[in-house]
Amino acid sequence: MRTVTKDTITQSFLDYVADDTDPRLKFILEKLAHHLHDFVRETALTHDEWRKGLEILYGSGEISTPERNEFVLLSDVLGLSSLVDMVNSAEDGTPSSVLGPFHILGAPDVPVGADLVGDNTGDISVVGGRVLTTDGAPIEGAELEIWQTAENGLYSGQDEAQPEYNLRAHMTTDADGRYLFSTVRPAPYTVPDDGPVGELLHATGRHPWRPSHLHFIVTAKGHRSLVTEVFPNDDPYLDEDAVFGVREQLIMEYQERTDASALPNDLAIKDKLDGKFYQVDFDFVLSSE
Amino acid sequence: MRTVTKDTITQSFLDYVADDTDPRLKFILEKLAHHLHDFVRETALTHDEWRKGLEILYGSGEISTPERNEFVLLSDVLGLSSLVDMVNSAEDGTPSSVLGPFHILGAPDVPVGADLVGDNTGDISVVGGRVLTTDGAPIEGAELEIWQTAENGLYSGQDEAQPEYNLRAHMTTDADGRYLFSTVRPAPYTVPDDGPVGELLHATGRHPWRPSHLHFIVTAKGHRSLVTEVFPNDDPYLDEDAVFGVREQLIMEYQERTDASALPNDLAIKDKLDGKFYQVDFDFVLSSE
Numbered sequence: 001m002r003t004v005t006k007d008t009i010t011q012s013f014l015d016y017v018a019d020d021t022d023p024r025l026k027f028i029l030e031k032l033a034h035h036l037h038d039f040v041r042e043t044a045l046t047h048d049e050w051r052k053g054l055e056i057l058y059g060s061g062e063i064s065t066p067e068r069n070e071f072v073l074l075s076d077v078l079g080l081s082s083l084v085d086m087v088n089s090a091e092d093g094t095p096s097s098v099l100g101p102f103h104i105l106g107a108p109d110v111p112v113g114a115d116l117v118g119d120n121t122g123d124i125s126v127v128g129g130r131v132l133t134t135d136g137a138p139i140e141g142a143e144l145e146i147w148q149t150a151e152n153g154l155y156s157g158q159d160e161a162q163p164e165y166n167l168r169a170h171m172t173t174d175a176d177g178r179y180l181f182s183t184v185r186p187a188p189y190t191v192p193d194d195g196p197v198g199e200l201l202h203a204t205g206r207h208p209w210r211p212s213h214l215h216f217i218v219t220a221k222g223h224r225s226l227v228t229e230v231f232p233n234d235d236p237y238l239d240e241d242a243v244f245g246v247r248e249q250l251i252m253e254y255q256e257r258t259d260a261s262a263l264p265n266d267l268a269i270k271d272k273l274d275g276k277f278y279q280v281d282f283d284f285v286l287s288s289e
Numbered sequence: 290m291r292t293v294t295k296d297t298i299t300q301s302f303l304d305y306v307a308d309d310t311d312p313r314l315k316f317i318l319e320k321l322a323h324h325l326h327d328f329v330r331e332t333a334l335t336h337d338e339w340r341k342g343l344e345i346l347y348g349s350g351e352i353s354t355p356e357r358n359e360f361v362l363l364s365d366v367l368g369l370s371s372l373v374d375m376v377n378s379a380e381d382g383t384p385s386s387v388l389g390p391f392h393i394l395g396a397p398d399v400p401v402g403a404d405l406v407g408d409n410t411g412d413i414s415v416v417g418g419r420v421l422t423t424d425g426a427p428i429e430g431a432e433l434e435i436w437q438t439a440e441n442g443l444y445s446g447q448d449e450a451q452p453e454y455n456l457r458a459h460m461t462t463d464a465d466g467r468y469l470f471s472t473v474r475p476a477p478y479t480v481p482d483d484g485p486v487g488e489l490l491h492a493t494g495r496h497p498w499r500p501s502h503l504h505f506i507v508t509a510k511g512h513r514s515l516v517t518e519v520f521p522n523d524d525p526y527l528d529e530d531a532v533f534g535v536r537e538q539l540i541m542e543y544q545e546r547t548d549a550s551a552l553p554n555d556l557a558i559k560d561k562l563d564g565k566f567y568q569v570d571f572d573f574v575l576s577s578e
Contacts (some may be wrong), residue, residue: 002527002528002536002537002540003537004371004533004534004535004536005375006372006375006376009368009372009375011531012368012533013367013368016493016529017493017494017495018493018494018495018496019494021492021493021494022492025492025493026493027332028334028338029493030330031328031331031369032328032367035324035325035327036367036369037325037368037369038324039320039321040369040372040376041372041376042320043316043317044372044376044377045373045376046378047373047374048345049317050364050369050370050542054358054360054361054364055358057346057349057350057356058353058360060346060349060350061346061349061350061351061353061360062292062350064347064350069343069347071346071350072341072343073349074337075343078302078321078325079298079299079301079302079322079326080326080329080339081339082293082298082323083295083298083326083330084329084334084335084336084339085327085336086294086295086298086330087295087330087333087334088333088335088336092409100320104434106397139387146436190462203310203311203314204305204306204310204314204315204318205307205308205309205310206306206307220446229460232529237344238291239291240305243299244293244298244302246291246293247292247293248291248292251291252452261382264353273424278408280329281338
């Protein structure tokens, strides 16, 4: 170590790691040191730039709370959260996408066909489809967690004006693997940009917008759990999601409809639909465990 | 962006950076994204591991204060701080080393030959040498900031039992480029290991010790400023500094002496030296600006 140089420091770091260290931790640290050291060497990072980086981290700590975690946001806008999703995504099922910070446990159980619109305003949409195996067989008893923003771009939990669990639900698929609910269209929204991450976005000419989306967690016995989002094909931010969550296979269409007669009879809102509404069809494919 | 994959996300990230972004910032972000993305891809980082990493950052924010910055410590134990020093170190002068968190501005001006021992206990040492150009010419009027731990391994500012500015001084070299002072031997000490960084050290079987050292900042008109540390060649932690600060050229010797008669006459403590003391000779070479 007394001869540590910029070329030997990575090995010196690795030499410090004890032989009985957990092998996976050792491997991760080896890769981390390799890449962070190369980053400093390749940029010849100055002391001022290093200090600026540390200020971003320190400032992220200052602004973070359990409800607003600036480090998650930093990971999001750097594409790291999305990349972790992608490297862990099953190749043969529906792709996963970012969980985001707005999921809340304990949403009410509702039956297939339930109405989530309640007192919400916005375009009425009927969202449904099936949960399938990779062979195309329907999965009965698959569980879905569903959450989305109201028309103002805010989630219940974030927005005191919304009732608890507004636009959140837990549903179990029927014998045909079906899920179905009526809701309003969610809205695009911005990630928080009043902290160090916002500073970084502004310095690089990036906007903080995410395209509108529906969140789903889909689980079924014997299958890999799926955390994902579904995006409308006409959203203006589809090609420039601030957190890199969009995948081609996660894009759906809000199909304009006026005739409700063809909708399933277990759709609670069916008889109340009067005039224009939208229909979204989306099937989820779960990979085997 | 709607076709983002694990192979295209790095380019997608770069495409987001606006054309009129500061070119250096753009270059740094390009390298950062490249290395962080490769890190995730090469490790196939799991969601649990990603969350653990975010916990380390969040926990570092929680424990950090302006006086105890866990992010600096994280940078230190990963070898990043030291590497930043090395990539910015002048090739033809004395190597730089980590500044550390214990530097305080405003240390008292003292003349060449001053005594810093005061009421401190420990091995008396006489430390001196010259500040030189890369051609070996002495630099008159070079300024040195000097700080070190007391015998208990703590710095004044950290340790309420020590007087303000204890073992801290500001000195200006004489016409021969000389600096000289008497002090006590500093002690090895541990970096704080009661936070997330300590957890990481423990998980990898690393200890938190730094070898004892004297800190110097040396500045002179027309020359690059030097922030460095000087380490005794008999320190038990010399080969395993927790923060990678040791450089071969920064190692000095505590030479045991009993005869003070050969010491310079401007050494304030000279006539009081009675019995064993140590002598340290160390010259600083400043690179031209």
